[in-house]
Amino acid sequence: MKTIRERNFDFECGNEDMELITFDLATVSRATDNFSNNNKLGEGGFGPVYKGILIEGQDIAVKRLSKCSGQGIKEFMNEVILIAKLQHRNLVKLLGCCIEGDEKMLIYEYMPNKSLDYFIFDGTRSKFLGWDQRINIIGGIARGLLYLHQDSRLRIIHRDLKTSNVLLDKDMNPKISDFGTARAFGADQTEENTNRVVGTYGYMSPDYVVDGLFSIKSDVYSFGVMVLEIVSGKKNRGFYHPDHQLNLLGHAWTLWIEGRPLEVMDEVLDGSCPLPDVSRCIHIALLCVQQQPEDRPNMASVVLMLGGVGSLPAPKQPGFFTDRNPVEADSSSTMRESHSINDISVTLLEAR
Template identity: 75%
Template structure:
């Protein structure tokens, strides 16, 4: 090819490359602008919806102040009690938001559950918890002392539980050793009493839907108290079952019919109680359970040991007192009984818990 034609070909190729790059840049800029505009619009819509929900909740709580008979704390009081939400007083954080320890002017210790600004479901959980737990009174349920609704802040104020949650003991080898069987049995009975109250004795029949080790708090004397009613649902006295398209809770504690089909009832909580029972006895988590000799989960492992006549191998701690062995076996038997009757609707699910309490 002559040199003159080769030069023109190079110039033409260079021009095409420049045009392609320019077009690509323009398309990228225009696309970026559309994406940014969409995100801003979406963000504003979410913020607007959140603010509207927040206003609705404020009005609903304001209209129910007298009915709830719940003290309202001002923001300044809570900020002073928590040293302006200092990180050194932070107890933990969940889907609702962070929890802080605080001390009121009179010396009373409190736990402050602060709704996170980025919490998606927190607003609904907040109003749900205020409406439900404010009307509940039982020694094995955590006590709601009041709430704070000011500016954009929404907080629940609870009694402070010195020993935090049950999972911090039973799943920790060092701390688990200071939790003897007598104390574990006391905790099991306390949880059962609280659950029976929710299902039968309270003014409202309440399905907790998220009973697990981290939602059982322990006071200074290691008395258990069921907490976190953000996902709870109420039933009419003659209602036996509910259905939902939005399954909430914690996998590993959910009854199969709830996890798969969204069906929940008092049986759902009792199934969760059974899982919790196994975890307290064994010191092992149901989720992530591993055994070197088989691939069964904790429930399957417990069933295997029971059928082979070796149920005591499930127990986490050793006991020098032979009198405690019948209690241990009783707890294992009640869980096995719950497993056997799980799909038989004619069986009263609360009976195993009653037997345990009267034992």
């Protein structure tokens, strides 16, 4: 008896008619031990994620749409349509889905090393991420983004790039995940305006948050934030320093203009990495988070820069290099690492 069957779905979005592997609810339930808490990997805006093992022995990750989720059928279908068409070693692979009764689930390849934020923001686990692994992760994310922006069948803007949406396989290779709020662009389209701003505080660019404009350059900004987080081992939002009230971007910028950029480096890396390479990564990150989108490089240029090709221009002031109000500043002095908002996606509705 087959546990997997195929059928065609008409998703209505763009009149797509595509063949997709679907899993029976009984198969998924059996694989996850009836969605046991012991198999729960975590929970996001979409809903809980469970580890499962198919009868054939294949490990899977099951993302189950929660009935009280802020995301819904639109995001579910959006992710299915977009990621089913994408194939790249630095993108998480969608194996299929389950749509049965009220249940809507996405089935992915299982990533045994969880997400990037699980490692880099933990004082103990971050020690397992040496410089070679960190630069490999940065390069992998960059190549995945380049594929999305330029080399895939569609031009995809992710819109919610962050460390928790980068998963790590058994060899610690990065894979971009969570395409529920991603958007596809036409071949000649460079930007779009929206009244529904979605993303995560600390990673969203000023042009996106303030003006509702998203483009490949808003993804580039998010990438720059992640690079600084990977190099420093610190979160952008929730960052604390006794001498100022700046976030991580502001701290890195201050050190840059004072000629001390290497002080942003994670202390666990001290003495174990080539300092010119670290400095170049910080430089590239600051180019990516510049205030104006036209000043930021595209991902093709970033990949070349990371490969050591060419000299780098001087960065201009980053956007959102300070984002605390007095209440946040007061709370950060007593709860330095407690800002959970860095890990949750938000939706901002702007008046028309």
